[in-house]
Amino acid sequence: xxxxxxxxxxxxxxxxxxxxxxxxxxxxxxxxxxxxxxxxxxxxxxxxxxxxxxxxxxxxxxxxxxxxxxxxxxxxxxxxxxxxxxxxxxxxxxxxxxxxxxxxxxxxxxxxxxxxxxxxxxxxxxxxxxxxxxxxxxxxxxxxxxxxxxxxxxxxxxxxxxxxxxxxxxxxxxxxxxxxxxxxxxxxxxxxxxxxxxxxxxxxxxxxxxxxxxxxxxxxxxxxxxxxxxxxxxxxxxxxxxxxxxxxxxxxxxxxxxxxxxxxxxxxxxxxxxxxxxxxxxxxxxxxxxxxxxxxxxxxxxxxxxxxxxxxxxxxxxxxxxxxxxxxxxxxxxxxxxxxxxxxxxxxxxxxxxxxxxxxxxxxxxxxxxxxxx
Amino acid sequence: xxxxxxxxxxxxxxxxxxxxxxxxxxxxxxxxxxxxxxxxxxxxxxxxxxxxxxxxxxxxxxxxxxxxxxxxxxxxxxxxxxxxxxxxxxxxxxxxxxxxxxxxxxxxxxxxxxxxxxxxxxxxxxxxxxxxxxxxxxxxxxxxxxxxxxxxxxxxxxxxxxxxxxxxxxxxxxxxxxxxxxxxxxxxxxxxxxxxxxxxxxxxxxxxxxxxxxxxxxxxxxxxxxxxxxxxxxxxxxxxxxxxxxxxxxxxxxxxxxxxxxxxxxxxxxxxxxxxxxxxxxxxxxxxxxxxxxxxxxxxxxxxxxxxxxxxxxxxxxxxxxxxxxxxxxxxxxxxxxxxxxxxxxxxxxxxxxxxxxxxxxxxxxxxxxxxxx
Numbered sequence: 001x002x003x004x005x006x007x008x009x010x011x012x013x014x015x016x017x018x019x020x021x022x023x024x025x026x027x028x029x030x031x032x033x034x035x036x037x038x039x040x041x042x043x044x045x046x047x048x049x050x051x052x053x054x055x056x057x058x059x060x061x062x063x064x065x066x067x068x069x070x071x072x073x074x075x076x077x078x079x080x081x082x083x084x085x086x087x088x089x090x091x092x093x094x095x096x097x098x099x100x101x102x103x104x105x106x107x108x109x110x111x112x113x114x115x116x117x118x119x120x121x122x123x124x125x126x127x128x129x130x131x132x133x134x135x136x137x138x139x140x141x142x143x144x145x146x147x148x149x150x151x152x153x154x155x156x157x158x159x160x161x162x163x164x165x166x167x168x169x170x171x172x173x174x175x176x177x178x179x180x181x182x183x184x185x186x187x188x189x190x191x192x193x194x195x196x197x198x199x200x201x202x203x204x205x206x207x208x209x210x211x212x213x214x215x216x217x218x219x220x221x222x223x224x225x226x227x228x229x230x231x232x233x234x235x236x237x238x239x240x241x242x243x244x245x246x247x248x249x250x251x252x253x254x255x256x257x258x259x260x261x262x263x264x265x266x267x268x269x270x271x272x273x274x275x276x277x278x279x280x281x282x283x284x285x286x287x288x289x290x291x292x293x294x295x296x297x298x299x300x301x302x303x304x305x306x307x308x309x310x311x312x313x314x315x316x317x318x319x320x321x322x323x324x325x326x327x328x329x330x331x332x333x334x335x336x337x338x339x340x341x342x343x344x345x346x347x348x349x350x351x352x353x354x355x356x357x358x359x360x361x362x363x364x365x366x367x368x369x370x371x372x373x374x
Numbered sequence: 375x376x377x378x379x380x381x382x383x384x385x386x387x388x389x390x391x392x393x394x395x396x397x398x399x400x401x402x403x404x405x406x407x408x409x410x411x412x413x414x415x416x417x418x419x420x421x422x423x424x425x426x427x428x429x430x431x432x433x434x435x436x437x438x439x440x441x442x443x444x445x446x447x448x449x450x451x452x453x454x455x456x457x458x459x460x461x462x463x464x465x466x467x468x469x470x471x472x473x474x475x476x477x478x479x480x481x482x483x484x485x486x487x488x489x490x491x492x493x494x495x496x497x498x499x500x501x502x503x504x505x506x507x508x509x510x511x512x513x514x515x516x517x518x519x520x521x522x523x524x525x526x527x528x529x530x531x532x533x534x535x536x537x538x539x540x541x542x543x544x545x546x547x548x549x550x551x552x553x554x555x556x557x558x559x560x561x562x563x564x565x566x567x568x569x570x571x572x573x574x575x576x577x578x579x580x581x582x583x584x585x586x587x588x589x590x591x592x593x594x595x596x597x598x599x600x601x602x603x604x605x606x607x608x609x610x611x612x613x614x615x616x617x618x619x620x621x622x623x624x625x626x627x628x629x630x631x632x633x634x635x636x637x638x639x640x641x642x643x644x645x646x647x648x649x650x651x652x653x654x655x656x657x658x659x660x661x662x663x664x665x666x667x668x669x670x671x672x673x674x675x676x677x678x679x680x681x682x683x684x685x686x687x688x689x690x691x692x693x694x695x696x697x698x699x700x701x702x703x704x705x706x707x708x709x710x711x712x713x714x715x716x717x718x719x720x721x722x723x724x725x726x727x728x729x730x731x732x733x734x735x736x737x738x739x740x741x742x743x744x745x746x747x748x
Binding site: 168175 | 486489490497526527528529530531533534535537538539541542543544545546547549550555556557558559560561562563564565567568
């Protein structure tokens with residue numbers, strides 16, 4: 001089945017094995033997982049379930065860490081709308097990495113990216129969403145002492161000069177083949193990848209020493225780092241390492257939009273600001289079911305958890321392996337009905353969101369602590 | 375005869391009539407010259423001699439000025455080396471415009487431009503030359519209260535956001551055809567024209583009102599403004615007007631490098647920091663002569679001031695029309711020998727440079743007054 005994965009478009013039923021070969025990323029095998037576990041005590045459920053499934057140079061990061069040379073984390077969010085559950089996935093994992101390895105996180109808000117790639121968005125729109133998205137990041141509990149927010153247009157004095165050094169070493173041909181640009185692409189969009197490269201070495205520039213960088217991100221962002229990994233060592237910095245996750249499927253299921261996208265309409269998405277009623281309504285109405293048409297048939301034949309969106313989502317958000325296994329078996333046997341599985345997910349999400357939304361409101365007064373001071 | 379005029383390369387015997395048609399700029403005719411004179415009392419010798427020879431929308435600037443709507447001036451210098459006499463030409467004219475019309479000047483130092491277009495230059499090089507070049511601008515006597523220096527990497531917080539708005543409206547196709555880019559061009563160089571567009575409307579953004587902009591510049595920079603003039607009105611600002619000058623010929627004459635360039639070697643150039651002996655030596659040794667091979671022949675046949683570089687230079691730097699006319703006639707008749715004409719130029723340049731170099735040293739303590747405070 002056909003699919004597309006670029007930093008600006010994810011569509012179709014993504015074949016992750018194929019994409020690993022295409023992009024040239026490595027699988028996280030048992031040996032590597034064990035090596036992570038040595039330092040973290042336990043493995044995050046997103047690794048256990050192969051949702052964070054691939055990497056580049058993670059061994060280098062662990063080698064250096066074991067020599068006492070700590071890495072920093074870099075991830076980001078290009079503000080273009082409200083935060084949805086899909087966005088939280090790599091951030092939750094990043095928070096875990098920060099806690100377990102006790103490392104700094106540089107979080108980029110490239111507020112120009114979606115402006116440049118979306119005809120309708122203005123810089124006022126992206127500025128508004130930058131603040132909204134920041135609240136969600138803070139609400140996840142990152143350590144303000146070890147977390148630095150970078151906003152491209154606000155930190156341009158810091159960023160632009162470094163981006164120029166990257167840009168000088170990337171030709172239009174390279175950008176064209178990595179991102180599928182045509183001659184109709186605007187010159188800001190063409191330049192943009194240089195800005196996304198900067199946080200991968202900015203801490204090394206600021207602290208005037210080489211520091212390894214690990215970038216947790218969804219697999220669609222890999223083309224940016226594929227290009228910048230070639231350039232950054234030429235500027236005297238370590239080649240950044242990365243760890244990639246799959247996409248949280250949209251409520252409509254995995255055979256439509258592979259990635260849950262806020263641009264596929266509000267009903268394909270759970271936003272972090274959705275209230276309990278809305279969450280319940282959306283899941284009940286829109287979450288694609290792997291169940292049979294009638295209760296009788298479901299009891300007899302059982303459901304298919306591998307295509308059921310509620311089950312897929314529980315893989316991302318239910319940390320307890322035993323519970324998850326039980327849901328899988330019970331749904332497959334027909335013991336658990338689709339409505340019941342949906343109720344489990346609704347409960348799980350709402351418990352999380354009620355807490356998240358409180359933390360999110362408290363985050364308004366903390367913004368200043370997180371935004372990097374030049 | 376073949377010639378090339380782009381913002382990064384000027385070569386051959388430039389045909390200014392042809393270039394006016396090619397670029398689509400208008401000649402400064404007598405009617406327009408008179409209209410300028412109405413406001414300035416006298417005409418600058420660079421206009422009288424058709425060295426500032428072309429314009430775009432100068433009538434609009436005068437219309438608005440006569441309605442009481444003052445314009446601001448915008449010019450610049452991309453730091454890549456020491457300042458030479460050719461650089462001073464548009465700046466001297468700009469100073470005259472500032473004095474006569476009592477207007478603000480925004481002076482851009484795009485310290486990334488030559489870094490992006492020249493493999494060998496580093497940002498440390500361009501930073502060093504930025505300061506050096508600033509000293510020459512200040513030494514010309516601009517009013518610090520009405521003159522604002524903008525340095526792209528230092529004022530990126532101000533510039534980058536505005537450049538993005540421009541960049542979004544320029545495709546690679548447009549940049550390709552305006553600047554002759556190929557797919558091998560680096561993505562920073564492709565983006566750069568957006569940064570050069572910004573000072574043409576930045577004062578309007580800062581002061582939150584539409585202010586007309588007049589850009590005095592050498593004709594090679596026109597492709598930038600040809601592109602940005604289409605874009606800037608779409609952002610809600612006036613289309614910037616411009617006034618263009620010819621190039622000061624290199625010492626080797628007009629049939630080699632049309633433009634005097636510091637990259638054609640130190641001997642083709644008089645730098646603002648050259649001492650009296652160096653100036654004398656360079657003019658005597660390298661200034662292309664329009665004279666005859668022997669004194670006897672020169673006395674009999676006369677010289678050709680139209681190709682003689684010393685005479686060409688006096689057109690730029692000798693303000694007195696009567697003196698200039700006498701030099702022309704005497705050289706043509708054979709009364710004035712090449713050595714004598716060179717001595718006149720040497721004296722003229724050294725008198726200027728001794729004064730300029732003193733002002734240049736004093737300028738070091740004034741830098742801070744000129745650099746725009748955000």
